[in-house]
Amino acid sequence: MGVILVHVAGDDSAPWAEELKRQAPELDARGLDAVDDPAAVEVAITWKLPHGLYRGFPNLKLIQSMAAGVDHILADPQRPAQVPVARVVDPWMGRSMVHHVTLAVLRWHRRMDWLEELRAGPTWPTGVVFDADAVRVGVLGLGHLGQAVAKAMQGLGFQAAGWSRSPKSIDGLACHHGPDGLRELAAGSSVLVCLLPLTGETAGILNAGLFELMPPGSLLVNVGRGGHLVEADLTAALDSGRLAAAALDVFGTEPLPKDHPFWADRRIYLTPHIASEINPVTATRAFVENIRRVRAGEPPIGLIDPAKGY
Known part of the structure; x- marks a missing residue:
C-alpha cells in the first residue's frame, strides 16, 4: 500500500495524519517532511500544497482537497492533469x-x-x-x-x-x-x-x-x-x-x-474564513472512504471537473 500525504499549509499536519491512522490503522499517513520516497505517495490530502510538488509524485492516484473548494489545487500550473481531484463532501x-x-x-x-x-x-x-x-x-x-x-x-x-x-x-x-x-x-x-x-x-x-x-x-x-x-x-x-x-x-x-x-x-x-469549518473527525471519514474507493478502482466522492473548476 502507498503513502497517504497529509499537508495543511500554515498549520501542523500531524493531528490530521494521526486521525487518519486512528480511523484506519492500516494507512501509512505522513506529513510532507516525512515523505522520503515521492514515488510511494498514492493519495495527497492537502490544503495549499506549494505549487510544483504534485508533479513530483509519479504514482499519485488522487488529490483530495481539505476543503469544499479546489481552487488552491487547480491554481498549480504544474499539477498532473491526469490525476483526479476531489473536494470534501461532509x-x-x-x-x-x-x-x-x-x-x-x-x-x-x-x-x-x-x-x-x-x-x-x-x-x-x-x-x-x-x-x-x-x-x-x-x-x-x-x-x-x-x-x-x-x-x-x-x-x-x-x-x-x-x-x-x-x-x-x-x-x-x-x-x-x-x-x-x-x-x-x-x-x-x-x-x-x-x-x-x-x-x-x-x-x-x-x-x-x-x-x-x-x-x-x-x-x-x-x-x-x-x-x-x-x-x-x-x-x-x-x-x-x-x-x-x-x-x-x-x-x-x-x-x-x-x-x-x-x-x-x-x-x-x-468573520475570519470560518463559515464552514472542517472537523478532523468527520472530514477524515470522507478521506478514508475516498482512499478506499480509489484503491478499489471506484470514482471518489466529490470528484470535480477541472475544466469547469468545480
Whole structure:
C-alpha cells in the first residue's frame, strides 16, 4: 500500500495524519517532511500544497482537497492533469455553513445592529415589525452547501431561489441559470448569498452591476471566495443604500490586512474564513472512504471537473 500525504499549509499536519491512522490503522499517513520516497505517495490530502510538488509524485492516484473548494489545487500550473481531484463532501460542513449564513441573515432581518445601538439611549422601541414574508434569499451556487443553505432558508419561512452556471432541477426550489437567470435572481433577492466556486467566469461576479439589480436595503453574504467580490463596488453600494449590510467571511487577502477599510465599516459583518469549518473527525471519514474507493478502482466522492473548476 502507498503513502497517504497529509499537508495543511500554515498549520501542523500531524493531528490530521494521526486521525487518519486512528480511523484506519492500516494507512501509512505522513506529513510532507516525512515523505522520503515521492514515488510511494498514492493519495495527497492537502490544503495549499506549494505549487510544483504534485508533479513530483509519479504514482499519485488522487488529490483530495481539505476543503469544499479546489481552487488552491487547480491554481498549480504544474499539477498532473491526469490525476483526479476531489473536494470534501461532509454533512458537518453543510450544517456549519447553514448556521453561519442563518446568523448573518437573521442579524440583518431582525435589525440587531439598530437594536444594539438603542442601548446607548437607552430607548425602548414600540411597534417593531419584522416582515419575514418580504425576505427573498437568492443563493449563487447550488452544490452540496448551496442546496443546504437554500433549504434552510425555506425552513425559516423565507422565500428562496438559486442560481448555477448550467441548468439544475431541485425539488421545491426555483432554479435559475446563465446570465439572464443571474439578473432575474438578483432582481428578486433581498438577500444574496454567494457559495460559488472561484473560476475565471465567477471572479468579480459580485459587482456594481449585480448590486444595482437588487432591491434597496438588501444584504450580501459572501462565503465563497474573496475573488468573487469587487470591494470598491461593495463600498459604493453600501454608501448608496442599495445594500444595507454585507456579511463577509472570505477576502482577497487573508488574513484581512490591519489597515483595510472594512475593519472600520460597521455595515460589514466580518468573520475570519470560518463559515464552514472542517472537523478532523468527520472530514477524515470522507478521506478514508475516498482512499478506499480509489484503491478499489471506484470514482471518489466529490470528484470535480477541472475544466469547469468545480
